Every structure is written in structure tokens, then in C-alpha cells.
Amino acid sequence: MKNGFRQSMAWLHTWTGLLLGWLLFAIFVTGTSSYFQEEITAWMTPEVRSIPADAPTSFAAATRWLEREAPGASEWSVSSAGKRAAGLQLYWVNGPDAPADAPTDARLDGAGRKADARETRGGDFLYRFHYNLHYINWYWARWIVGIAAMAMLVAIFSGIVTHKKIIADFFLLRLGKGQRSWLDAHNVSSVLFLPFILMITYTGLVSLATHYMPWGIAANYADEQKFFDTTFPWPAPAEKAGPAPLTAVAPLVERAERTWGAGAGSVRILNPGDRTAQVIVSTAPDANMSVRPRSLTFDGVTGKLVSAHNPSGAATATEGTMIGLHAGRFASSVLRTLYFLSGLAGCIMVASGLILWTVKRRAKLADPDRPHFGFRLVEKLNIGAIAGLPFAMAIYFLANRLLPVEGAGRSDREIAAFFIAWGAVFVWAAARPSARAWVEALAAVAMSFALVPVVNAFTTDRSLVTSLIAGDWVFAGFDTAMLVIAAGFGWAASKVLRRSASPRTTSGKRPARSPSAEAA
Amino acid sequence: MIHFLLLVLATAGFGLLCLSRERHQRDLIGRKLPTRTGHYARWSGLAILAIALLLAGSRLGWGAGTLEWLGLASVGAVLTMAVLSRRSMQR
Numbered sequence A: 001m002k003n004g005f006r007q008s009m010a011w012l013h014t015w016t017g018l019l020l021g022w023l024l025f026a027i028f029v030t031g032t033s034s035y036f037q038e039e040i041t042a043w044m045t046p047e048v049r050s051i052p053a054d055a056p057t058s059f060a061a062a063t064r065w066l067e068r069e070a071p072g073a074s075e076w077s078v079s080s081a082g083k084r085a086a087g088l089q090l091y092w093v094n095g096p097d098a099p100a101d102a103p104t105d106a107r108l109d110g111a112g113r114k115a116d117a118r119e120t121r122g123g124d125f126l127y128r129f130h131y132n133l134h135y136i137n138w139y140w141a142r143w144i145v146g147i148a149a150m151a152m153l154v155a156i157f158s159g160i161v162t163h164k165k166i167i168a169d170f171f172l173l174r175l176g177k178g179q180r181s182w183l184d185a186h187n188v189s190s191v192l193f194l195p196f197i198l199m200i201t202y203t204g205l206v207s208l209a210t211h212y213m214p215w216g217i218a219a220n221y222a223d224e225q226k227f228f229d230t231t232f233p234w235p236a237p238a239e240k241a242g243p244a245p246l247t248a249v250a251p252l253v254e255r256a257e258r259t260w261g262a263g264a265g266s267v268r269i270l271n272p273g274d275r276t277a278q279v280i281v282s283t284a285p286d287a288n289m290s291v292r293p294r295s296l297t298f299d300g301v302t303g304k305l306v307s308a309h310n311p312s313g314a315a316t317a318t319e320g321t322m323i324g325l326h327a328g329r330f331a332s333s334v335l336r337t338l339y340f341l342s343g344l345a346g347c348i349m350v351a352s353g354l355i356l357w358t359v360k361r362r363a364k365l366a367d368p369d370r371p372h373f374g375f376r377l378v379e380k381l382n383i384g385a386i387a388g389l390p391f392a393m394a395i396y397f398l399a400n401r402l403l404p405v406e407g408a409g410r411s412d413r414e415i416a417a418f419f420i421a422w423g424a425v426f427v428w429a430a431a432r433p434s435a436r437a438w439v440e441a442l443a444a445v446a447m448s449f450a451l452v453p454v455v456n457a458f459t460t461d462r463s464l465v466t467s468l469i470a471g472d473w474v475f476a477g478f479d480t481a482m483l484v485i486a487a488g489f490g491w492a493a494s495k496v497l498r499r500s501a502s503p504r505t506t507s508g509k510r511p512a513r514s515p516s517a518e519a520a
Numbered sequence B: 001m002i003h004f005l006l007l008v009l010a011t012a013g014f015g016l017l018c019l020s021r022e023r024h025q026r027d028l029i030g031r032k033l034p035t036r037t038g039h040y041a042r043w044s045g046l047a048i049l050a051i052a053l054l055l056a057g058s059r060l061g062w063g064a065g066t067l068e069w070l071g072l073a074s075v076g077a078v079l080t081m082a083v084l085s086r087r088s089m090q091r
Helices: A002-044 A055-069 A122-132 A138-162 A179-191 A194-207 A215-220 A224-231 A249-260 A314-327 A333-362 A373-386 A388-402 A410-431 A434-459 A464-470 A473-501 B002-019 B022-029 B035-060 B062-090
Strands: A075-079 A088-093 A105-108 A264-270 A278-283 A295-299 A305-309
Touching: A002 A122, A002 A138, A002 A333, A002 A373, A002 A388, A002 A473, A055 A075, A055 A088, A055 A105, A055 A249, A055 A264, A122 A138, A122 A388, A122 A410, A138 A194, A179 A194, A179 A333, A194 A314, A194 A333, A194 B062, A215 A224, A249 A264, A249 A278, A249 A295, A333 A373, A333 B062, A373 A388, A373 A410, A373 A434, A388 A410, A388 A434, A388 A473, A410 A434, A434 A464, A434 A473, A464 A473, B002 B022, B002 B035, B002 B062, B022 B062, B035 B062
Parallel strands: none
Antiparallel strands: A075 A088, A075 A264, A088 A105, A264 A278, A278 A295, A295 A305
């Protein structure tokens, strides 16, 4: 019975892992990159020089800018993604006498000047892709991602059951032994990082729980929006009552930060310049482990505290903390690096699992030179997913530097470049013999990542050398990371090349060795 | 500094755990350890990991500290695995 159980778990592990592995790989890679979302955005908008300023000063400067540029607005909103963000994001709602095409958003640098940055979605695109996908309706995308995450949980638990010797093989990685090595790599990357991998999958599902399980809300609220209004209040501006000068914003932000002992991340001003004005200051996304912000509401004329909002209740706190754990916005630079490395291990786990499927079956093929259709399909999809997505990311970064800076729809063209590059790898994999397609695709990934710092040096004045001299660690770090990733893929390509160049071994095993490192 | 210390502790802890296993002893140090020494290695390895957790919790706060301990433990285990893998290739 026990053997039967383990065998059925192995079957479950193999097929859930294979069917959703390609999508899971894409989710893991883009999700892992999102731990450096702010840094990616900063790199992709080289025009914005982040000048460190404390929150009260920069929020006050942004308010002065809005007073000048959007005086009749019924609402101003200034937000910062936290300490690592390059600049502030501004939104406003124009009053009735503003022209219909008047702008409603802007980005400012830390000194309160408008940043004329190129139009790009930056790291936000990769972040949103990891749960909303792209080009398809986000509602269905989240269901697809949710099914993949559920499959991941199933694969984790069935994998633990299948793995007979977790403790005995804990440290075991035998290299250069074909299938055995792939299995070791798959085991080690999942077992040593199991706490992270379990946490990230489970909390990922929790973060979209109301999407997957709306019945709790449906049973208690007639209208879903009412639930969100009650749980996460979002006051609307009142009827205007007559002009009155807006109180200074900086002291309010200072007071809020003192009250919380944490940084402020956004300031919303309702009816600025009116007697009914209100100033709502909220905590920064990186101020707490929980993602649910606290906020203080002040009278916009007198500056008196009107009300305080703290997300209350054990359930809200648990949910907010779980999502916080997933996103890691609160993380210090060391913890952020650990999050990133753990995410990388997750990528390796998925990739090695996918490759293992083919390695295991290659030995049993009747005619290794003419594998059956299913085997070939998996091989091609593996190449398209494992080499294709990193290639698409490199092309996305290159497109950011090479597309003309001016022009409408620029950010959409960057994203189009991402998907065209990704699709091209699938087409290439389908057209070429698999062993060669692996080498060529991995080499292309290595070259495109290596090109990123080069192109950056020619198209901006913030090259790797300049950044190193200036002590600009975001830019220097990004360029260095590109080179390290390029080296990883270059190493993988040379491994596969040597493997496929060597004469066939008697066992008939000729596994295409591929990216065991740096899959992000 | 504390982060580096935690990484050293995590690696040492997992290194000792690895050394306590009979099948790895020949690869790691070239000879078999007496059973008792193996036991000492195991318990001191576990103790070092526990000390690292206490240190991380008390210095970095229990929330972030536990997370960082988990992350660094994984890195320490990977380093141990890498040394073992290299050693066994050389033999």
C-alpha cells in the first residue's frame, strides 16, 4: 500500500509539475525579479536622478508643485514606493473648469522637480505579469495563475512524499552523472529552500484569496465594493464650501511619522485650498511587514488630527502580514538579497524539474534520433520557457534603451519587444534540432544580457564605470547583475555545447545540460 | 556584521550536521569518525543553528530575524553542499 501511495504521488508530481511548469517558471522568474522592482524601474528611467530626501521635505515639495500645476483639483495624491523608490508619483483629479485633456499625473524627483522620464512600465510590468499575465483579461489571468499556484502546492507536497530520502540526501549533489545529477539539483534546490518555496506559494494564493474565494464577502455584503470600502476606507472629497489656504504639509507628515515610528508613503489631499480640505497621510509600503497601511486624517486648514485608521482585526493583520511576507517590501537589503536568492532557487527547481522529465525519458526512447511527438513537444517548450523568458527580459531592457525616447505608446512597444523575443525563441526551438537549439538559445540569452550594460553605456551618461565612480549602487548593481546573469547563461551554453559535441555514450544518455544557474 | 556572523554560524552548523553523517565523512575529511564524535558533531551543529536563531531574533527582531535566519540557513546549507560536492569529485 505504501509503495502504491508513493508511486501515485510520484505520478501526480510528474504531471502537475510538467503541465504547469512552463507557466510556473515564468511566474517564478518575473516574481523573483520583482524583489528589485524599484531598482529595475530606476534603471529604466535614467532621466530620474533619485535625490535622497526625507519624506516631509519631498512631500511638501510635491504639494507646492501641485499648487502651481493643478490648483483647481478636487484631489491630489502623492505617493512613494518607499525608501528605494526613484522619485514620487503624483495623481490628481481636475476640477470642472479644467480642459478635458489636461494631464492628471506626473513623476517628480526627490527634490520636487518634474522628471521628464521616458515612458516605460519599468519593473512594474514584470511585477504585474507575475499575477496578471498580459494581453489577456486580468480576471481570467488571475484564475490561470491561481491554478498554477495550486498545482505548485500539489507538486510540493507530492514531491515531498515521492522524495524517499530527504534527510539522508540532504546535502547530496553529485555532478557529471547525467540523470542522477539533474535529480540531485532538483532535490537540493527544493529541499534546502523548502521553507521559502512553501511560504511563497501559499502566501501567493492568500494574496489573491478574495479573487478565488469571493463567497465570504458575497455572504455578508450585498455589494462587493461595500466590503472593500469598509475594510480599506477610501474617503471621497466633500462638497466644496469656499476657499481657505491649505495648511503646511511637512509638519503633518512629521507628526504622522512620529506617531507610527515608521515612514510615510503617501499623502492624499481632498479639496486642496477649500474649507473642507483634508490631508490623509499613510504609512509607506516598506514601513511594516503587513502591507495594510495605517493612516492619519488631518483637517486641511487647521492641521488638527481628525481621525486615525489602523487596520484592525486578527484576520486582516494575518492576511496583510502574509502578503507582506510574499512581497518582501519591508525587507532590508540583506533580507532582500536572500529573498532574491531563494526565488532563484525556486526558478532552478522548476527548470531542473522540467528538464528532468526529458532526461529521464530520453534513456528509454525506442529511437533516440527520432523521439515521439510528445517528447519533442516537451523539449521545445522547455527551451522556449527556460531560455525564452530570460531572453525576453534582456530584450525588454535593451528595448528600453534603444527605442526612441520620445513618442506615444513607447511603453507598449517595450512590452511588445518582450513578447516578440519570447515567441521568437519558441519558433527557433521548433525549427532547430533540440540539442542545438539549447546551445543557441542559451548563447543568445548570455549575449543579450551582456549587451545590456554596453548599450546602456552608449545611450546614457550613466555607464557602469560612471556609476561605480559616482557610488550609484542601483545602476552599478543593475549592470553588474546583467553581467553575472550573462556569465551564468554563457557557462550553461558552453556546458551543453561540450555535452552535445562529445560522442554518444553507450547508455544512449545525452542530456542537454542547461541553465542550472542564474535563471533570472 | 551581524549578517556575516549569522552566515558563518549557519554554515558551521550545517557543516557539522553534514560531518555527523557517516556517508559524508570520508569525502569531507578523508576518514571515518568514531560514532561518539559523530554524535557530538550532530548536537553541536544543531546547537549552533539554534544559537544563530536566538541571535538573529534578539538582534534583528523576531519577525525579520526568523526570516533572515531561514534565508541564511539555506545559503549555509548550499555552501556545505557545494564543499561536499567538490570534495567528493576530487576523491
